[in-house]
Amino acid sequence: MGPVVSQKEYESFVMKDKGIKIIKVIGMIAVAASIFMAFGWSFFEMMIHSRRKEKQSRKKWFQLSHIKMNHPRHKFEKEYEEGKAWCREQNMRDCYIRSMDGLVLHGYYLPAKKAERFVILCHGYKGSGFGDFAYMARFLHENRCNLLFIDQRCCGASGGEFITFGAKEQYDVQRWAYYIAERNRRKLPIYLYGESMGAAAVLMASGHRLPAEVRGLIADCGFQSMKRQLRDIAAGWFHLHWVELLLLRVDLFCGLLAGFRMEEADTTDALRRNKRPVLFFHGAKDTYVNPVNSRYNYSMCRAPKELIIIPEARHLCSPYEASELYRKKIISFFAQYDKNNKTSA
Numbered sequence: 001m002g003p004v005v006s007q008k009e010y011e012s013f014v015m016k017d018k019g020i021k022i023i024k025v026i027g028m029i030a031v032a033a034s035i036f037m038a039f040g041w042s043f044f045e046m047m048i049h050s051r052r053k054e055k056q057s058r059k060k061w062f063q064l065s066h067i068k069m070n071h072p073r074h075k076f077e078k079e080y081e082e083g084k085a086w087c088r089e090q091n092m093r094d095c096y097i098r099s100m101d102g103l104v105l106h107g108y109y110l111p112a113k114k115a116e117r118f119v120i121l122c123h124g125y126k127g128s129g130f131g132d133f134a135y136m137a138r139f140l141h142e143n144r145c146n147l148l149f150i151d152q153r154c155c156g157a158s159g160g161e162f163i164t165f166g167a168k169e170q171y172d173v174q175r176w177a178y179y180i181a182e183r184n185r186r187k188l189p190i191y192l193y194g195e196s197m198g199a200a201a202v203l204m205a206s207g208h209r210l211p212a213e214v215r216g217l218i219a220d221c222g223f224q225s226m227k228r229q230l231r232d233i234a235a236g237w238f239h240l241h242w243v244e245l246l247l248l249r250v251d252l253f254c255g256l257l258a259g260f261r262m263e264e265a266d267t268t269d270a271l272r273r274n275k276r277p278v279l280f281f282h283g284a285k286d287t288y289v290n291p292v293n294s295r296y297n298y299s300m301c302r303a304p305k306e307l308i309i310i311p312e313a314r315h316l317c318s319p320y321e322a323s324e325l326y327r328k329k330i331i332s333f334f335a336q337y338d339k340n341n342k343t344s345a
Contacts, residue, residue: 040246040248040249040250040252040253041249041253043230043234043246043249043250044249044250044253044254044257047163047230047233047250048162048163048164048165048250048253048254048258049161049162049257049258050126050154050155050160050161050162050163067288069287069314070286070287070288070314070315070316070317071315071316072134072135072316072317072320074314075314075317075320076135076317076320079134079135079320080131080134080135080320081134082134083133083134083135083136083137083138084130084131084134086134086137086138087129087130087133087134087137087138087149088130090110090141091110092108092109092110092149093108093109093110094106094107094108094109094157095107095108095109095148095179097172097175097176097179098175099153099160099168099171099172099175100168100171100175101168101259103153103158103159103160104158104159105150105151105153105158105159105172105175105176106150106151106156106157106158107148107149107150107151107176108129108148108149108151109146109147109148109149110137110141110146110147110148110149111146112141112142112144112145112146112147113144114144115144115145115146115188116144116145116188116189116334116338117144117145117146117188117189117190117191117215117334117338118145118146118147118148118180118184118188118189118190118191118213119140119145119146119147119148119190119191119193120148120150120173120176120177120180120190120191120192120193121133121137121147121148121149121150121193121194121198122150122152122169122173122192122193122194122195122198122199122201122202123149123150123151123152123155123194123195123196123198124194124195124196124197124198124199124221124316125163125165125196125197126154126155126163127152127155127195127196127197127198128151128155128156129149129150129151129156130149132195132196132198132316133149133193133195135319135320136319136330137149139327140330143331143334146188148176148180150172150173150176152169152172152197152198152201153168153169153172161258162254162257162258162259162260163197164226164254164258164260164264164265165197165200165223165226165229165230165262165265166197166200166201166204166226166265166266166267167226167260167261167262167264167265168259168260169197169198169201169204170201170202170204170205170207170208170270171205171208172201173192173194173201173202173204173205174205174208174209174210177190177192177205177210177211177214178210178211180211181211181213181214184211184213187213188213189213189214189215189216189334189337189338190211190213190214190215191214191215191216191217191218191334192205192206192214192216192217192218193217193218193220194217194218194219194220194222195220195221195222195316196220196221196222196223196288196289196315196316197222197223198222199218199219199220199221199222199223200219200222200223200224200225200265200267202217202218202219202222203217203219203222203267203270203271203274203278203297204265204266204267204270205270206270206271206273206274206276206278207269207270207271207272207273207274208270210276214276215276215277215337215338216276216277216278216279216333216337217274217276217277217278217279218278218279218281218330218333219278219279219280219281219294219297220280220281220282220316220318220319221281221282221283221286221288221289221293221294221315221316221318222267222280222289222293222294222297223267223289223293224266224267224268224293224296224297225262225265225266225267225268226262226265226266227247227262227263227265227266228293229289229293230243230247230250230262231243231247232289232290234246236287236290247262250262267297267300268300271297271300271301271302272300272302273302274301274302274303275302275303276303277303277304277305277333277336277337278298278301278303278304278305278306279305279306279308279329279330279333280294280297280298280305280306280307280308281294281307281308281310281318281326281329282294282295282307282308282309282310282313282318283309283310283312283313283314283315283316283317283318283321284309284310284311284312284313285311285312285313285314286313286314286315287314287315288314288315289315291309294307294309295307306329306333308325308326308329310322310325310326
C-alpha cells in the first residue's frame with residue numbers, strides 16, 4: 001500500500017500540473033506567434049526600414065532579376081551615366097525643409113536662364129534625383145525649367161528611417177511645393193513630376209491643398225497603393241500569392257514602428273479630388289510596377305488627363321525607349337497648361 005496523499009496535497013499537485021500545462025500552452029502560443037510574425041518582420045525590414053549602411057554583399061544578394069531588368073542601366077547604360085554625370089557637374093544649391101514629423105529634408109535647386117516654369121522632381125523607391133531623372137534633367141533645364149531635385153525621406157541627404165510608399169512622402173511633396181511657391185516671385189507655373197514611388201507620392205499630394213501656381217502633374221510608372229505594390233512584389237518576385245496575413249503583419253509593424261498605416265498610401269481618394277491635369281506614362285513591359293497601376297490611376301482621375309503606354313519600355317525606361325514621343329508630350333503639356341490660371345488652390 002502506497003503512501004497516503006492528503007486532499008490538500010492532491011489539490012496542490014493538480015494545480016501545479018495545470019499550471020505546467022498552461023505554461024506549456026502559453027509557450028507554444030508564444031512560439032507560434034513568433035514564427036507567425038517573423039516573416040512579416042523580415043518583409044518589413046527589407047521593404048520599409050531603410051538601412052543606409054547595408055553591407056555591399058547584402059546589396060549584391062538582393063539584386064533580383066526584376067530589379068536588374070527594369071533599371072534603365074540594363075539597356076541604356078551610356079545615356080543613363082551621361083545624364084548622371086551632367087547632373088553632378090551642375091552648380092546646384094542646397095535646399096532644406098522640415099517635414100510634418102520633424103525630419104530635415106534636402107533638395108538640390110538648379111535655376112535655368114530665362115526660366116518659364118519650375119519642375120519639382122520626385123524620385124522613386126530608394127532612388128535619387130540624379131539617377132531617376134538622369135536622362136530628362138538636362139532636357140528640362142535646356143527647355144527653361146528651374147529644377148528642384150528632392151531627396152525623398154531616407155534617401156540622399158534627407159533624414160528618416162522608414163520609407164512609407166507615399167503615406168508621408170505626399171506631405172513632403174506638398175511642403176516642397178509651398179517652399180518653391182514662397183520663392184516664386186514671378187509666379188511662374190509649377191509642375192510636380194514623379195517617377196515610380198515619387199509618381200505615387202505626387203498623385204497622393206494632388207488630393208491636398210497646393211499652391212495656385214501648381215499647374216499640373218507628371219506621373220511616370222506610379223503605383224496605385226502600397227498594399228497593391230507589396231502584393232505584386234510578393235507574388236511576382238517571391239511567388240507568394242496568398243499574402244493577406246503577411247500584409248497584415250507588415251501593416252502592424254508600420255503602425256507600431258514607422259507611424260503610418262498602409263491604407264494611407266493610396267492614390268484613389270486623392271485622384272478623385274484632384275482638379276489639376278495629369279500626364280501619365282508607363283512602360284508596357286514594366287515588371288517592377290505593373291502597368292495596370294497607371295491604368296487604374298488614370299481611370300480614377302477626374303481632372304484633364306492623358307495616358308501614354310510605351311510598348312517596349314520597362315520600369316522608368318520610357319524616356320529612353322521613346323525619347324522623341326516622351327519629350328514631345330511633356331513640352332506639349334507645358335505649353336497647354338503654363339498659362340492656365342483656372343486650377344484650384
